Amino acid sequence: MSTLQQTKFRWMTVSLALSVTLLLLKMTAWYLTNSAAILTDALESIVNVLASGFALYSIYLAGQPRDFNHPYGHGKVEFLSSGFEGALIVSAGFFTFYTAIMSFFSPHDLKNLDWGLLLVAISTIANAATGWMLIRTGRQTDSMALIADGRHLLTDSLSSVIVLAGIGLVWLTGQAWLDSVLSLVLSIVICFNGYHLVRHATARLLDETDTPTLDRVVTLLRDNRNTTWIDVHNLRVQKYGADLHIDCHLTLPRYWELTGVHQTVNHFENTLKSGFTSEVEIFVHADPCLPDCCHYCRVADCPVRAFPFLHDMIWSADNLPLNQKHFVSLELPHRNQ
Numbered sequence: 001m002s003t004l005q006q007t008k009f010r011w012m013t014v015s016l017a018l019s020v021t022l023l024l025l026k027m028t029a030w031y032l033t034n035s036a037a038i039l040t041d042a043l044e045s046i047v048n049v050l051a052s053g054f055a056l057y058s059i060y061l062a063g064q065p066r067d068f069n070h071p072y073g074h075g076k077v078e079f080l081s082s083g084f085e086g087a088l089i090v091s092a093g094f095f096t097f098y099t100a101i102m103s104f105f106s107p108h109d110l111k112n113l114d115w116g117l118l119l120v121a122i123s124t125i126a127n128a129a130t131g132w133m134l135i136r137t138g139r140q141t142d143s144m145a146l147i148a149d150g151r152h153l154l155t156d157s158l159s160s161v162i163v164l165a166g167i168g169l170v171w172l173t174g175q176a177w178l179d180s181v182l183s184l185v186l187s188i189v190i191c192f193n194g195y196h197l198v199r200h201a202t203a204r205l206l207d208e209t210d211t212p213t214l215d216r217v218v219t220l221l222r223d224n225r226n227t228t229w230i231d232v233h234n235l236r237v238q239k240y241g242a243d244l245h246i247d248c249h250l251t252l253p254r255y256w257e258l259t260g261v262h263q264t265v266n267h268f269e270n271t272l273k274s275g276f277t278s279e280v281e282i283f284v285h286a287d288p289c290l291p292d293c294c295h296y297c298r299v300a301d302c303p304v305r306a307f308p309f310l311h312d313m314i315w316s317a318d319n320l321p322l323n324q325k326h327f328v329s330l331e332l333p334h335r336n337q
Contacts, residue, residue: 008143009063011134012056015149018130019048022123029119038120039183045123047092048156051085055145062145072281075240079204082148086197089152093191100183117164124160127153142278144204148197155193159186207238211317217246218317220275227298228252228264230289231313235320246272247283251325253299254288261286292327 026042029035058081066073134150137143162182204210214237221232231251238245250268252261269282289297294307313326 007137008059008141008146009056011137011146012052012059012149015130015134015153016049016052016056018126019045019052022126023049025119025123029123032119043092043096045156047085047088048152051081051088051152052149054084055081055149057081058145059143072240072245073243073279075243076205078143078145079201081145081201083198083201083205085148085152086194086199086201089155089194089197090191091194093187093189093194096183096190097187100180100187117168120160120164124157124164127160128157131157142276144201148201151197152193155189159189162186162189204239209321210237210239213237213239213244214317214321216275217272218315218320220272221320222315224271225315226264226267227300229268230293230297230299231287231326232315232320233325234285234323243279243281244276245281245283247285248320249285249287251287251289251293253302253304254290255304287325290325293325296326 023042023045026038026045030038030042055078058077061077062073062075064074131150131153134146134153136150138146138148138150162185214235217235217237221229229250230253233249233251235248236246250265252264256264265284265286268284272282273280291306294302294305295310296313297305297309298312319326
């Protein structure tokens with residue numbers, strides 16, 4: 001297991017251990033207070049435990065090397081983990097809604113609210129701190145499983161804050177019906193958060209364009225552009241967990257020998273790899289230039305130039321993914337620098 005995977009695995013282990021501990025705290029708080037809102041919060045913690053356990057396994061599996069049956073590795077299991085966590089959250093939200101309705105029509109007295117508030121407050125602080133660290137580490141390691149679990153914990157913390165405020169109002173006013181109303185609000189928040197995770201995970205599983213990553217690739221190419229890279233098109237970026245798969249067509253001078261093409265393609269690939277800490281697999285199809293490419297080709301002393309250079313091709317996230325060579329008539333010239 002790589003150092004990157006070890007970091008992710010370690011933090012997910014911390015998350016699982018914390019989820020179990022906080023579940024026990026919240027169940028104790030519910031037992032002491034008989035509060036539907038605290039029970040709602042505790043039920044979401046059960047989801048936390050299940051989701052963190054699955055996420056821990058997914059990170060372990062994502063760290064396994066490629067094999068004959070999985071030539072692109074196992075990274076996409078992190079997306080599955082995130083979607084599974086989102087589905088569990090939505091299920092908890094619906095159950096919470098049902099519990100709140102039943103509690104509203106069958107009210108019951110609350111008790112020991114001071115102890116309940118204290119235990120929920122402790123779990124809120126611990127959840128918020130761990131969730132923030134998980135999101136931070138997830139962004140550093142490009143792990144969707146860590147980010148999803150961190151967001152879940154932060155949402156759980158927000159739910160706990162609402163519980164604290166609501167139970168405090170019940171304690172001060174003696175209006176027990178506020179507890180049921182609070183549970184209804186929490187169920188909506190929980191369902192919305194779960195839907196967001198499911199939507200994002202499904203998009204990644206279906207290889208929906210990851211706009212920030214695509215923009216990052218385009219920026220790398222623009223900032224490190226070589227004069228021999230005449231054009232790039234049919235650029236595609238796919239994520240397999242933290243790992244990336246990039247393929248594109250690179251237009252090079254048509255009179256070059258194979259050795260020169262090979263060296264330039266290697267330089268092109270290394271330029272892209274240098275911009276990411278995760279593993280990057282790149283497939284480059286070398287295209288020969290056409291006469292129309294002369295208008296934006298900066299290759300000096302070209303023996304086959306048919307037209308004079310007019311201006312650079314402006315590479316962007318809009319035109320590089322197109323599966324066709326670019327034509328000068330479709331592009332605006334650079335401003336004078």
